[in-house]
Amino acid sequence: MTHMELYLIPTTGQYTTVKLPITLVSARSPLEMSDVVEKLQLSTPQIAFNGNLTFTQNQFGLQILDKNTLNSEIVFQILNYVSSEFPKVSLNWYSLAHWYTNKQDKGAFIQKALTVLEPRIKTFDGQSEIYKIMMIVFDQNELHQLQNQLNQLEIPNIAIQQSGQWYLEITSDKRTKANAVQSILNDEALDFTQIAAIGDGHNDIPLLKAAGLAIAVDNANPEVKKHVKMVVAKNTEHGVAEAISAINTLNEQVI
DSSP states (O other), rough: OOOOOEEEEOSSSTTSSOOOOOEEEOOOOOOHHHHHHTTOOOOOOOEGGGGGGEEEETTTEEEEEEEOOOOOHHHHHHHHHHHHOOOSEEEEEEEEOOOOEEEHHHHHHHHHHOOOOEEEEEEOOSSOOOOOEEEESSHHHHHHHHHHHHHHTTTTTTEEEOOSSSSSEEESOOOOHHHHHHHHHHHHTOOOGEEEEEEEEEEEEEEEHSSSSSEEEEEEHHHHHTTOOOESOOOGTTTHHHHHHHHHHHHHOOO
């Protein structure tokens, strides 16, 4: 995939240099993160839905450590509003286990190509807990208009934010990526200065600024690179592996 997760990795020498504990911090759903978690054999807590789901994954499935979902009435309100006022917008919503959309369109096709997942095509019936509504808008003016009009509705308990060039996402405002990470650090008796963060997007900047070692991949937005201490290869050219190798070297020096 061209978009990467934000990786958080403790850099203190107390950890083994053979297998670093890694946390993915993502706007994505666990379904979209599962393949990476499995390939890296990560048993550490992972963060999805912009901080509103913290979980671990093993061969038996997911263990939920913390969650914040959207109120069903609010989901109905937003889906109906966007469908009525912005019918060209690709409308998607996510439960813990499924990706839903109301129609097959360009946005759904692109998401299928990126994630190799298949959406369930249906209207929202209120029967599932929904963590995220994602709108894909290919016209920047329309995206900004949609964001402005949603903000003007002043719907309580939601966070509306752009994630990538075409994506507008709505999640609960109970958690952010930063305070979800803080909870994990508290459990491990660590602070932000003791971790490394690897990122590429605007929404990674707050955590990159807080991390003791901030790393960007080479394809990161130029604004992101202003806030890091190291730039590695593109994420499509093993940049994350290069960063982890560098962190291993630092840990060996500490030990």
